[in-house]
Amino acid sequence: IRNIAVLTSGGDAPGMNACIRAVIRTGIYHGRNMFGVMQGYQGLIDNNIQAMDSRSVSNILHMGGTILKTARCLAFKEEAGMEIAYKNLKDKEIDALIVIGGDGTFTGAKRFGEKYGINVIGVPGTIDNDLYGSDFTLGYDTAVNTIIEAIDKIRDTADSHDRLFFIEVMGRDSGCLALRTAIASGAEAVLLPEKETSLKDLITKLRSGADTKKSSSIVIVSEGNKYGGAYDIAKSVKRKFTHYDTKVTILGHLQRGGSPSGFDRILGSRLGYAAVNEIIKGETMQMVGLRGNDIRLTSLEEALHAHNYKLEDDLLEMTHVLSI
Numbered sequence: 001i002r003n004i005a006v007l008t009s010g011g012d013a014p015g016m017n018a019c020i021r022a023v024i025r026t027g028i029y030h031g032r033n034m035f036g037v038m039q040g041y042q043g044l045i046d047n048n049i050q051a052m053d054s055r056s057v058s059n060i061l062h063m064g065g066t067i068l069k070t071a072r073c074l075a076f077k078e079e080a081g082m083e084i085a086y087k088n089l090k091d092k093e094i095d096a097l098i099v100i101g102g103d104g105t106f107t108g109a110k111r112f113g114e115k116y117g118i119n120v121i122g123v124p125g126t127i128d129n130d131l132y133g134s135d136f137t138l139g140y141d142t143a144v145n146t147i148i149e150a151i152d153k154i155r156d157t158a159d160s161h162d163r164l165f166f167i168e169v170m171g172r173d174s175g176c177l178a179l180r181t182a183i184a185s186g187a188e189a190v191l192l193p194e195k196e197t198s199l200k201d202l203i204t205k206l207r208s209g210a211d212t213k214k215s216s217s218i219v220i221v222s223e224g225n226k227y228g229g230a231y232d233i234a235k236s237v238k239r240k241f242t243h244y245d246t247k248v249t250i251l252g253h254l255q256r257g258g259s260p261s262g263f264d265r266i267l268g269s270r271l272g273y274a275a276v277n278e279i280i281k282g283e284t285m286q287m288v289g290l291r292g293n294d295i296r297l298t299s300l301e302e303a304l305h306a307h308n309y310k311l312e313d314d315l316l317e318m319t320h321v322l323s324i
């Protein structure tokens with residue numbers, strides 16, 4: 001392995017820059033030629049591949065987003081697109097690729113590595129924390145903190161006006177962000193994709209809070225839950241429960257941004273460092289992930305297909321108890 005490229009793909013996540021920095025500098029430390037691919041797989045197809053040195057990644061450790069940009073690239077799903085991507089890498093004699101992204105990114109990397117024999121290592125980068133083989137994905141911790149900060153502000157105004165707020169958070173089909181932020185912000189209830197909570201139970205819970213003189217209530221709605229978005233749920237609840245003035249906030253893309261937390265800077269650095277060390281050793285088709293306090297390898301196959309996110313029932317039960 002002489003020449004190594006790195007790209008970020010899919011949804012951006014805080015900590016990706018810390019990881020890019022670690023990848024470039026670890027590679028250079030080991031005497032490898034390092035390349036950054038712009039805009040994910042699109043940059044492979046467009047030949048937007050730049051040589052990087054240690055100074056190319058100066059002063060980015062603390063920045064949100066990704067300096068390499070990211071994109072959703074449909075052309076890479078086609079054989080013809082992959083073929084062009086391979087030719088562009090081959091022209092530069094790049095024989096190893098590190099991809100930072102989520103499950104879509106890994107699916108593409110796996111197909112690409114299998115077909116063309118390019119060594120690939122994946123780094124789990126998504127705020128959703130929905131990949132098997134890493135206790136935490138890059139960006140998740142920062143997103144949790146960003147969401148908590150926003151909810152704290154909403155709580156101030158909710159409390160002053162005796163209001164009920166429905167706050168919609170991201171996570172796609174994983175309720176991990178919603179459940180953790182519900183605990184950390186003292187939400188009265190949380191609706192998760194993995195769990196059927198009937199609206200009747202939700203109203204009973206809210207009513208009991210009102211009866212015991214709660215001055216405000218906050219319900220976290222995970223975007224993938226079965227009852228629809230926060231507006232739909234608020235409308236249904238409002239028809240039967242009128243104690244509070246009801247408001248809705250969809251946090252949206254602010255959840256993706258911001259300077260990475262200390263945890264994500266360290267995780268990004270560790271994963272990037274490990275990704276290069278493993279790829280130099282000849283590892284391929286693997287994801288580097290955090291398990292306990294160790295960085296471990298999980299095959300891309302397993303990371304993708306064992307990824308049934310298991311909701312912790314004990315944590316859900318705890319949120320009910322702590323919000324009485």
Ligand code: ADP
Nearest residue numbers: 010011041072073076077101102103104105108
């Ligand atoms: P994420 O990596 O965050 O899950 P996406 O699902 O958008 O984000 O995937 C990122 C990119 O990975 C896609 O835009 C596409 O270029 C590539 N990709 C996804 N699925 C495949 C696939 N089956 N084959 C090849 N490339 C894929």
